Amino acid sequence: MSQTLTETPERPGNITSVPAPTLPEERKGLTKKEIAADHPTWCPGCGDFSVLALYFKLIEKRKMWHEKITTVAGIGCSSRFPYFVQAHGAHFIHGRALPFASGISLSRPDLHVFVFGGDGDAFSIGGNHFNHTARKNVKMTYCVMDNWVYGLTKKQTSPTSPLGFKSKTDMWGAIDYPINPMKQAISAGATFVARTTHTNPNHVLQMMEAAMDHDGFSFIECLSECVEFYEGAFDASNPRKGGVFNEVPKHHDVTDEMAAYKLAGEPFPGYFGIFYKSNKPTKNAKEAEINKSFQSKVTGLKDWQILQKNFEKLK
Numbered sequence: 001m002s003q004t005l006t007e008t009p010e011r012p013g014n015i016t017s018v019p020a021p022t023l024p025e026e027r028k029g030l031t032k033k034e035i036a037a038d039h040p041t042w043c044p045g046c047g048d049f050s051v052l053a054l055y056f057k058l059i060e061k062r063k064m065w066h067e068k069i070t071t072v073a074g075i076g077c078s079s080r081f082p083y084f085v086q087a088h089g090a091h092f093i094h095g096r097a098l099p100f101a102s103g104i105s106l107s108r109p110d111l112h113v114f115v116f117g118g119d120g121d122a123f124s125i126g127g128n129h130f131n132h133t134a135r136k137n138v139k140m141t142y143c144v145m146d147n148w149v150y151g152l153t154k155k156q157t158s159p160t161s162p163l164g165f166k167s168k169t170d171m172w173g174a175i176d177y178p179i180n181p182m183k184q185a186i187s188a189g190a191t192f193v194a195r196t197t198h199t200n201p202n203h204v205l206q207m208m209e210a211a212m213d214h215d216g217f218s219f220i221e222c223l224s225e226c227v228e229f230y231e232g233a234f235d236a237s238n239p240r241k242g243g244v245f246n247e248v249p250k251h252h253d254v255t256d257e258m259a260a261y262k263l264a265g266e267p268f269p270g271y272f273g274i275f276y277k278s279n280k281p282t283k284n285a286k287e288a289e290i291n292k293s294f295q296s297k298v299t300g301l302k303d304w305q306i307l308q309k310n311f312e313k314l315k
């Protein structure tokens, strides 16, 4: 990978007039030591540790640099993620990580935008943002660490909690039908939809790499056990606990939306791997096209100046 600081696109203000520091063309990738920030405050044994460790591995393996990645999250145990990454990022508002990340992705196409969060953050309070970011095909990778419960607020029913789950909000057992994250992602229009589990590190890394390489909105449902409030939830998917880890069948056609939807409907533990992948133009590419065509009409203006002119016209 040949990244240089000077690749940063032009932005408002005088930022681009500052000469870029002289750096060697090729730099060494970051080590885990350089990318790991604070000591994670999760409970010992929480599945989220594994997802974080694999994110570090991804950054190390793909030789990504601090200024080329951004890590965004909402609120929740899983959403503490950016605190523990020594790089740019934001621990944002509950359920609002995706619109925030969309802004970054659209204005800084040179960055890899990663969003991490929980099932509550993604599918309850952030449910609408999930659908709209997926349908707009904004380029980013969204990894939902699904533990089937609200962990941070100490055990409420989440939209993925199964029927009968006893929690502080459903003392007699959950009565609302759970959503199926994979079906939701496919039907919302996500162009990359995959499923993995924290107990299979190689598989998590494989899915993260494939998602990152996808040009579009890539979604990963990563099962991540909450040992405090839903211990054993995913044992049936863990061979070390007597369960089964079934990979997506080799003959599955990832471009077949109906086949992906059918795969998503298999009862737990279901399948793990890439369910769906399609190549549709991203919102990023479409907006860049609009900017290009306007720039040819108003020579010398920057993207933000075109935007300003358009706002003035609306007055």
Ligand SMILES: Cc1ncc(C[n+]2csc(CCOP(=O)(O)OP(=O)(O)O)c2C)c(N)n1
Binding pocket: 075, 076, 077, 078, 079, 094, 117, 118, 119, 120, 121, 122, 125, 147, 149, 150, 151, 152, 153, 158
């Ligand atoms: C607007 C708003 N409503 C509610 C909350 C309280 N709250 C914080 S995290 C959370 C749910 C977290 O669950 P999930 O997203 O599944 O993350 P987990 O902790 O399980 O990783 C809730 C309801 C909040 N912070 N902000």
Ligand code: SF4
Binding pocket: 041, 042, 043, 045, 046, 047, 048, 077, 078, 147, 151, 152, 225, 226, 227, 228, 229
């Ligand atoms: S409460 Fe659950 S999700 Fe939160 S850190 Fe503890 S084990 Fe992890």
Ligand SMILES: [Mg+2]
Binding pocket: 076, 118, 119, 120, 145, 146, 147, 148, 149, 150, 151, 158
């Ligand atoms: Mg949760």
